[in-house]
Amino acid sequence: MNGGFQPRLRKRPTRPQKPLASFDTDRQGWGMGNIIAWAIGIVSAVIAIPSVLPIVGWLLALILLPLPLIGIVIGTFSRRKSGRNFCILVFVLCFLRLLITF
Structure with a gap:
């Protein structure tokens, strides 16, 4: 009826989908x-x-080293970085203490 002419439909802008998790x-x-x-x-x-x-x-310092590393990993995923920086400081101090004893 309209001679094969099909009107252009305007697409609505889509909002970005948020992931489920x-x-x-x-x-x-x-x-x-x-x-x-x-x-x-x-x-x-x-x-x-x-x-x-x-x-x-030296034994306690050697056992203690993984604890601040766990804190550094957890603090890395946080939006504030003060906890991560504090764990880095504790790790460096424990590592230096361990180096002094060996």
Whole structure:
């Protein structure tokens, strides 16, 4: 009837789809990561204080090294970086203490 002419339909602009599960640090996921990293760093620092004693110093420092690393990994996923930086400081101090004893 209209001579084979088909009108152009205008497409509506589509909104970007959100994924079902995302670890966006602003909304969900690792919002508490900074607090957890701080807690791990404080526990590591308190445990590191007795590592100054000569009897258990190198053994305790050697056992203590993985704790701040866990805090660094958790703090990396947080939007705030103060907990990660504190765990890096504790790790460096424990590592230097371990180097001095060997």
